[in-house]
Amino acid sequence: MSMTFSGQVALVTGAAAGIGRATALAFAEQGLKVVAVDLDAEGGEGTAELIRHAGGEALFLRCDVTREGDVQQMMVNAVEAYGRVDYAFNNAGIEIEKGRLAEGSEAEFDAIMGVNVKGVWLCMKYQLPVMLAQGGGAIVNTASVAGLGAAPKMSIYAASKHAVIGLTKSAAIEYAKKQIRVNAVCPAVIDTDMFRRAHEADPRKAEFAATMHPVGRIGKVEEIAAAVLYLCSDGAAFTTGHSLAVDGGVTAF
Protein backbone atom coordinates (compact mmCIF):
# COMPACT_ATOMS: atom_id res chain seq x y z
CA MET A 1 0.00 0.00 0.00
CA SER A 2 1.47 3.35 -0.91
CA MET A 3 0.91 6.27 1.44
CA THR A 4 -0.82 9.42 0.27
CA PHE A 5 -0.05 12.90 1.50
CA SER A 6 -2.23 15.90 0.83
CA GLY A 7 0.55 18.16 2.15
CA GLN A 8 3.73 19.14 0.39
CA VAL A 9 6.28 20.19 3.01
CA ALA A 10 7.76 18.20 5.91
CA LEU A 11 10.03 19.58 8.62
CA VAL A 12 12.27 17.24 10.64
CA THR A 13 14.33 18.18 13.72
CA GLY A 14 17.36 16.13 14.64
CA ALA A 15 17.68 15.56 10.90
CA ALA A 16 21.48 15.36 10.82
CA ALA A 17 21.62 11.72 11.89
CA GLY A 18 19.82 8.56 12.93
CA ILE A 19 16.05 8.46 12.99
CA GLY A 20 15.73 12.09 11.86
CA ARG A 21 17.89 11.65 8.76
CA ALA A 22 16.10 8.42 7.77
CA THR A 23 12.72 10.13 8.16
CA ALA A 24 13.80 13.20 6.18
CA LEU A 25 14.94 10.88 3.36
CA ALA A 26 11.66 8.92 3.53
CA PHE A 27 9.55 12.10 3.26
CA ALA A 28 11.64 13.16 0.25
CA GLU A 29 11.13 9.75 -1.39
CA GLN A 30 7.38 10.42 -1.18
CA GLY A 31 7.93 13.65 -3.15
CA LEU A 32 7.68 16.08 -0.24
CA LYS A 33 9.91 19.12 0.16
CA VAL A 34 11.97 18.70 3.32
CA VAL A 35 13.21 21.22 5.88
CA ALA A 36 16.04 19.48 7.72
CA VAL A 37 16.70 21.08 11.12
CA ASP A 38 19.60 20.37 13.46
CA LEU A 39 22.26 21.86 15.68
CA ASP A 40 24.86 19.93 13.69
CA ALA A 41 25.37 21.93 10.51
CA GLU A 42 27.62 19.40 8.77
CA GLY A 43 25.29 16.46 9.32
CA GLY A 44 22.14 18.48 8.61
CA GLU A 45 23.54 19.92 5.39
CA GLY A 46 24.62 16.35 4.54
CA THR A 47 21.01 15.15 4.85
CA ALA A 48 19.75 17.99 2.63
CA GLU A 49 22.48 17.19 0.11
CA LEU A 50 21.53 13.48 0.06
CA ILE A 51 17.94 14.48 -0.74
CA ARG A 52 18.96 16.93 -3.48
CA HIS A 53 21.36 14.36 -4.94
CA ALA A 54 18.44 11.91 -5.22
CA GLY A 55 16.42 14.54 -7.12
CA GLY A 56 14.40 15.89 -4.20
CA GLU A 57 14.05 19.36 -2.73
CA ALA A 58 15.50 20.13 0.70
CA LEU A 59 16.73 22.97 2.83
CA PHE A 60 18.91 22.75 5.94
CA LEU A 61 18.26 25.16 8.79
CA ARG A 62 20.63 25.28 11.75
CA CYS A 63 18.70 25.59 14.99
CA ASP A 64 19.18 24.79 18.66
CA VAL A 65 15.71 23.60 19.67
CA THR A 66 16.34 24.68 23.28
CA ARG A 67 16.51 28.35 22.23
CA GLU A 68 13.23 30.12 21.61
CA GLY A 69 14.77 32.70 19.26
CA ASP A 70 16.33 29.93 17.13
CA VAL A 71 13.05 27.98 16.88
CA GLN A 72 11.00 31.08 16.05
CA GLN A 73 13.46 32.11 13.32
CA MET A 74 13.67 28.53 12.00
CA MET A 75 9.89 28.46 11.44
CA VAL A 76 9.97 31.93 9.79
CA ASN A 77 12.71 30.71 7.43
CA ALA A 78 10.90 27.44 6.66
CA VAL A 79 7.69 29.25 5.71
CA GLU A 80 9.63 31.86 3.75
CA ALA A 81 11.33 29.09 1.75
CA TYR A 82 8.40 26.75 1.03
CA GLY A 83 5.27 28.77 1.94
CA ARG A 84 3.95 26.25 4.47
CA VAL A 85 4.83 23.38 6.82
CA ASP A 86 2.35 20.51 6.53
CA TYR A 87 4.16 17.93 8.65
CA ALA A 88 6.53 18.42 11.56
CA PHE A 89 8.56 15.62 13.10
CA ASN A 90 9.96 16.91 16.40
CA ASN A 91 12.66 14.36 16.94
CA ALA A 92 15.84 16.09 18.23
CA GLY A 93 16.74 14.45 21.50
CA ILE A 94 19.63 13.49 23.77
CA GLU A 95 20.42 10.73 26.25
CA ILE A 96 23.41 11.23 28.55
CA GLU A 97 22.65 9.43 31.82
CA LYS A 98 24.40 6.31 32.99
CA GLY A 99 23.45 5.88 36.61
CA ARG A 100 20.69 5.51 39.14
CA LEU A 101 18.49 8.47 40.00
CA ALA A 102 20.50 9.59 43.03
CA GLU A 103 23.68 9.65 40.92
CA GLY A 104 22.31 12.13 38.39
CA SER A 105 23.40 15.76 38.28
CA GLU A 106 21.44 18.96 37.97
CA ALA A 107 23.34 19.70 34.75
CA GLU A 108 22.20 16.36 33.26
CA PHE A 109 18.62 17.04 34.29
CA ASP A 110 18.61 20.50 32.72
CA ALA A 111 20.30 19.32 29.53
CA ILE A 112 17.96 16.35 28.94
CA MET A 113 14.82 18.27 29.83
CA GLY A 114 16.03 21.21 27.75
CA VAL A 115 16.32 19.30 24.48
CA ASN A 116 13.74 16.55 24.93
CA VAL A 117 10.92 18.52 26.57
CA LYS A 118 11.47 22.25 26.09
CA GLY A 119 12.68 21.61 22.54
CA VAL A 120 9.50 19.73 21.59
CA TRP A 121 7.33 22.31 23.36
CA LEU A 122 9.05 25.23 21.62
CA CYS A 123 8.82 23.57 18.21
CA MET A 124 5.09 22.92 18.63
CA LYS A 125 4.59 26.46 19.99
CA TYR A 126 5.85 27.91 16.70
CA GLN A 127 4.54 25.19 14.36
CA LEU A 128 0.92 25.26 15.53
CA PRO A 129 0.25 28.90 14.49
CA VAL A 130 1.69 28.15 11.04
CA MET A 131 -0.57 25.09 10.70
CA LEU A 132 -3.59 27.03 12.00
CA ALA A 133 -2.98 29.78 9.44
CA GLN A 134 -2.70 27.32 6.54
CA GLY A 135 -5.77 25.30 7.65
CA GLY A 136 -4.22 22.15 9.09
CA GLY A 137 -1.24 19.86 9.46
CA ALA A 138 0.17 16.93 11.38
CA ILE A 139 2.84 16.78 14.07
CA VAL A 140 4.70 13.70 15.28
CA ASN A 141 6.93 13.94 18.36
CA THR A 142 9.60 11.39 19.21
CA ALA A 143 8.96 9.89 22.62
CA SER A 144 10.30 6.41 23.41
CA VAL A 145 9.26 3.20 25.10
CA ALA A 146 10.89 5.05 28.02
CA GLY A 147 7.88 7.38 27.77
CA LEU A 148 5.51 4.46 28.36
CA GLY A 149 7.19 2.77 31.30
CA ALA A 150 10.22 2.66 33.56
CA ALA A 151 13.77 3.02 32.24
CA PRO A 152 16.19 2.00 35.00
CA LYS A 153 19.38 4.12 35.07
CA MET A 154 17.71 6.54 32.64
CA SER A 155 15.17 8.11 34.97
CA ILE A 156 15.58 11.68 33.71
CA TYR A 157 15.34 10.48 30.11
CA ALA A 158 12.22 8.46 31.01
CA ALA A 159 10.69 11.52 32.68
CA SER A 160 11.47 13.62 29.61
CA LYS A 161 9.81 11.13 27.26
CA HIS A 162 6.73 10.80 29.50
CA ALA A 163 6.55 14.61 29.26
CA VAL A 164 6.67 14.42 25.45
CA ILE A 165 3.61 12.17 25.56
CA GLY A 166 1.86 14.64 27.89
CA LEU A 167 2.56 17.50 25.51
CA THR A 168 1.43 15.38 22.56
CA LYS A 169 -1.90 14.31 24.07
CA SER A 170 -2.74 17.80 25.35
CA ALA A 171 -1.95 19.51 22.05
CA ALA A 172 -3.92 16.82 20.18
CA ILE A 173 -7.06 17.66 22.17
CA GLU A 174 -6.53 21.42 21.96
CA TYR A 175 -6.21 21.41 18.16
CA ALA A 176 -8.41 18.43 17.24
CA LYS A 177 -11.12 20.59 15.68
CA LYS A 178 -8.56 22.67 13.76
CA GLN A 179 -7.50 19.89 11.36
CA ILE A 180 -4.19 19.51 13.18
CA ARG A 181 -3.28 16.03 14.38
CA VAL A 182 -0.58 15.46 17.00
CA ASN A 183 0.86 12.01 17.69
CA ALA A 184 3.99 10.48 19.18
CA VAL A 185 6.20 7.64 18.08
CA CYS A 186 7.77 5.46 20.78
CA PRO A 187 10.81 3.54 19.54
CA ALA A 188 12.53 0.81 21.55
CA VAL A 189 16.26 0.40 20.90
CA ILE A 190 17.14 1.53 17.40
CA ASP A 191 20.49 1.15 15.67
CA THR A 192 21.73 4.76 15.59
CA ASP A 193 24.76 6.75 16.74
CA MET A 194 22.93 7.27 20.03
CA PHE A 195 22.72 3.49 20.49
CA ARG A 196 26.34 2.90 19.43
CA ARG A 197 27.64 5.65 21.74
CA ALA A 198 25.79 4.06 24.64
CA HIS A 199 27.05 0.52 23.92
CA GLU A 200 30.52 0.89 22.40
CA ALA A 201 32.23 0.33 25.75
CA ASP A 202 30.52 -3.00 26.38
CA PRO A 203 29.53 -5.27 23.44
CA ARG A 204 27.64 -7.58 25.83
CA LYS A 205 25.19 -4.75 26.41
CA ALA A 206 24.55 -4.56 22.67
CA GLU A 207 23.79 -8.31 22.62
CA PHE A 208 21.48 -7.91 25.59
CA ALA A 209 19.70 -5.05 23.81
CA ALA A 210 18.87 -7.42 20.95
CA THR A 211 17.57 -10.21 23.18
CA MET A 212 15.32 -7.95 25.26
CA HIS A 213 13.17 -7.38 22.16
CA PRO A 214 10.69 -10.24 21.59
CA VAL A 215 11.51 -10.15 17.85
CA GLY A 216 15.17 -10.88 18.74
CA ARG A 217 16.82 -7.78 17.30
CA ILE A 218 17.00 -4.02 17.71
CA GLY A 219 15.12 -1.77 15.31
CA LYS A 220 16.18 0.02 12.12
CA VAL A 221 15.85 3.75 11.55
CA GLU A 222 13.74 3.06 8.45
CA GLU A 223 11.19 1.25 10.64
CA ILE A 224 10.67 4.40 12.72
CA ALA A 225 10.54 6.55 9.58
CA ALA A 226 7.76 4.33 8.19
CA ALA A 227 5.68 4.82 11.35
CA VAL A 228 6.19 8.59 11.28
CA LEU A 229 5.15 8.78 7.64
CA TYR A 230 2.06 6.71 8.37
CA LEU A 231 1.06 9.04 11.23
CA CYS A 232 1.44 12.04 8.90
CA SER A 233 -0.29 10.41 5.93
CA ASP A 234 -3.93 10.79 4.91
CA GLY A 235 -4.46 7.18 6.04
CA ALA A 236 -4.08 8.31 9.66
CA ALA A 237 -6.70 11.09 9.32
CA PHE A 238 -8.66 9.70 12.30
CA THR A 239 -5.59 9.18 14.52
CA THR A 240 -4.60 11.89 16.98
CA GLY A 241 -3.24 11.95 20.53
CA HIS A 242 -1.82 8.47 19.99
CA SER A 243 1.57 7.18 21.16
CA LEU A 244 2.62 4.49 18.71
CA ALA A 245 5.11 1.95 20.08
CA VAL A 246 7.47 0.74 17.36
CA ASP A 247 9.35 -1.61 19.57
CA GLY A 248 9.66 -5.21 18.40
CA GLY A 249 7.13 -6.22 21.04
CA VAL A 250 8.91 -4.77 24.11
CA THR A 251 5.82 -3.09 25.56
CA ALA A 252 3.64 -6.17 24.99
CA PHE A 253 5.10 -7.69 28.18
Ligand SMILES: NC(=O)c1ccc[n+]([C@@H]2O[C@H](COP(=O)([O-])OP(=O)(O)OC[C@H]3O[C@@H](n4cnc5c(N)ncnc54)[C@H](O)[C@@H]3O)[C@@H](O)[C@H]2O)c1
Ligand atom coordinates in the same frame (compact mmCIF):
# COMPACT_ATOMS: atom_id res chain seq x y z
N1 LIG B 1 18.23 5.37 19.14
C1 LIG B 1 17.36 4.85 19.98
O1 LIG B 1 17.51 3.69 20.41
C2 LIG B 1 16.15 5.62 20.42
C3 LIG B 1 15.14 4.96 21.11
C4 LIG B 1 14.01 5.66 21.52
C5 LIG B 1 13.91 7.02 21.24
N2 LIG B 1 14.93 7.65 20.59
C6 LIG B 1 14.76 9.08 20.33
O2 LIG B 1 14.85 9.29 18.94
C7 LIG B 1 15.29 10.62 18.68
C8 LIG B 1 16.42 10.58 17.68
O3 LIG B 1 17.46 9.83 18.25
P1 LIG B 1 18.62 9.13 17.39
O4 LIG B 1 18.80 7.79 17.97
O5 LIG B 1 18.36 9.29 15.93
O6 LIG B 1 19.83 10.03 17.90
P2 LIG B 1 21.06 10.74 17.16
O7 LIG B 1 21.97 11.16 18.27
O8 LIG B 1 21.57 9.87 16.08
O9 LIG B 1 20.34 12.02 16.52
C9 LIG B 1 19.84 13.06 17.31
C10 LIG B 1 19.96 14.36 16.55
O10 LIG B 1 19.44 15.42 17.36
C11 LIG B 1 20.30 16.54 17.20
N3 LIG B 1 20.20 17.44 18.35
C12 LIG B 1 20.61 17.20 19.63
N4 LIG B 1 20.39 18.29 20.37
C13 LIG B 1 19.84 19.24 19.56
C14 LIG B 1 19.41 20.57 19.76
N5 LIG B 1 19.51 21.18 20.96
N6 LIG B 1 18.88 21.25 18.71
C15 LIG B 1 18.78 20.65 17.50
N7 LIG B 1 19.19 19.39 17.24
C16 LIG B 1 19.72 18.70 18.27
C17 LIG B 1 21.69 15.93 17.09
O11 LIG B 1 22.63 16.83 16.51
C18 LIG B 1 21.43 14.70 16.24
O12 LIG B 1 21.55 14.99 14.85
C19 LIG B 1 15.65 11.21 20.05
O13 LIG B 1 14.59 12.01 20.51
C20 LIG B 1 15.81 9.98 20.92
O14 LIG B 1 15.58 10.28 22.29
C21 LIG B 1 16.05 7.00 20.17
